[in-house]
Amino acid sequence: MTDKRLKRPLIWLMVSVVTLITLCLPLQTAEGFNWFTGQEIEEPLTEKDLQKLIEVYNTIQTDYIEEVDKKQLLEGALKGMVQALEDPYSEYLNTDESDSLNETVEGEFTGIGVQFMMENGQVKVVTPIEGTPAAEVGIQPNDVILEADGTELSGMDTNEVVRIIRGEEGTTIKLKVQRGSSVIDLEITRARIPIITVTGEVAEADPSAGVVKITQFNGTTYDELLEVIDDLRQQNVTSFVFDLRNNPGGLLDQALRICNLFLEDGQMIMHIEEGTGPVYDYPASDKEYGESQVTEPYVVLVNKGSASASEIFAAAIQENTDALVLGNQTFGKGTVQTITNASELGELKLTSARWLTPNKHWIHGEGVAVDEEIEVHPIYQSLVMQADEILNFGMRNEFVASLRAVLNQLDYDVELGDLYDESVVEAVKAFQTDHQLDPTGEVTGETAEKINQLAREYIQTHDEQLDAAIERLLELTEQDQAA
Structure with a gap:
């Protein structure tokens, strides 16, 4: 495999940096991937080109009817340049957006620890995260957060709400919360909140089966997964459903390490292709990614919300093993993005390569077709x-x-x-x-x-799709035992 020198330890394959929970857990969008290509610029900007930009900027500053902020104009110019690519996965991230992405990568954020959804323009609590400030002060599911530090939240979009509620560790925020017909005032001290990406439980249908839910691939996901699998093994679980539904992706290094758990050395995990350039191979390697292995029977469960790194995992399993991929066809995100520090204003996230399945299939716009479809009620x-x-x-x-x-x-x-x-x-x-x-x-x-x-x-x-996946796993396990 050709060596690629990383600018920083981040290869990001994801489709949002803000978690939004609705009735059916919608898709989230964004991606990032860092490496240095060193390619020469074919059409560099000339002094004449730059002069045009300067002239427009100066004209706005002198002639626009209202006062204009320099930083706002520069940020707008940078965002506009990237938007001209008409690529939904490339964008210029301002400092707030960049910080939010980095928090996702690091696996924790600073806030109060509440999952919410926007319902009819209101901030409705889905659940407080256990052990966080929100849980400690008694915030409950279905509470409606009306105000934060005196600012009405009704009608705001999710990003605005997140920006207001999050803040520096140790600072306080005053919330006005509606609970039924009552309105209560709460003061909460912000803290570091870990983003838990892997959970596990013993299946109710059969205690020999375990359900492992992977919600995204961030910096702690591999270690979380090993811990969850070990815990289930100690509960005498002997087969698994790995649930990646609505998993938008994340860090490629984590996806590679997790794929390696299921593959033998030398089996291909994926390829990366830089435009018309070379194709780089990423084979399984215990030396590179770790020696832990999953040897128990398992199935993988995906849906149309499974994207990018999730699709790398699903395709690697499907094209290398006999394990079944169940559910619905995945999202179809087959490009990768580099993230580079462009200036003190923020970072540039730019599509720079394609990723291919082990059999060199590009799933972009198509997704990974499942081995067996499990339909769900509308x-x-x-x-x-x-x-x-x-x-x-x-x-x-x-x-x-x-x-x-x-x-x-x-x-x-x-x-x-x-x-x-x-x-x-x-x-x-x-x-x-x-x-x-x-x-x-x-x-x-x-x-x-x-x-x-x-x-x-x-x-x-009720999770009819998961129930069906567990039932299929148990059928396969019984068949293996009978054979």
Whole structure:
């Protein structure tokens, strides 16, 4: 394998740097990958080119109707240059965005330790992270964070909320929180919060099977995975489901080390191709990546939210072993990005290479096709009902489709579809009656909020796709034992 000299120990293959939790855990987007290519510039900027930029800048500074910030203009010019590439994975990161990315890479951040979702423009708590300041002061699931240090959060996007709530370690933040009909004031001291990327549990269906959930690949994921596997082995687990659904990717070095757990020395993990340049091979190597091995039977579970480094893992398993990859076709992110310090303003994240599967297949835009499809009910992709909008008879759209999916799964007499017909009106009236709401047959306000709540609770307590994967694992294990 050709040696590549790293500028810093980061090879990042991911599709967001901010975790956003909704009803069905959406995709997240971004990537980064650092190496030095040393290629010469074919068309360098000339003094005449630079003079054009200076002239535009000077004209804005002297003639624009309002006062303009120099840093803002420079940052805008840099972002605009990268946006001209029309590449969704290349971008100029300002210092705040760069810091957020680095926190993700390091595996921890400074904040209060709460997972939240944006629902109808409000910051709704999904859960406080155990052992964090948020949990210690008593923040609870379904709390709505109204204000942070006097700033109303309603209507903000996720990035704005994160920027306000996060801060320096040891500093305090005052929150106004709505819990039911009550509003309470809380003061919380920010702390370093570890990002846990691997969890494990013994399967309820059979104590010999273990479920290992890998949420992303950051700087601690490999060590976390070894610890979780060892813990499950001590609980007499003898087979595994490795769940990478909605895993957007992360650090390539972690993905390589984790792939190595399942492969023999010399088996190809992946290749990296620089444009029309050479192709670099990345084979499994205990000397390079560690001697630990997974020898138990296992299956891999993925879905359309599994991207980049997750797809490297899925493809390496699929093209090198007999283990099954189950679920749904993956996202299809086959490029890598270099991240370099461009100036004191931030960092440049630029697409610089493609990664290929062991068989040199480029999955970009296609994804990794699973060995066996496990379909899921549409409730798992349902949209959040908008409390300030009205859904009623005659409407046909994706929100109506989500409404029908939720009502169908909650055992109301309505089939899947996207038309708000008479059957939906009657089902909504029945739902409203069951939950002491005015039976109008329309979805808005309290009805929308109740539907969202029950859909979220159902998704959190039912995982049909995982149940099917465990069942398939047990079937395969029994077949191996019989043979």
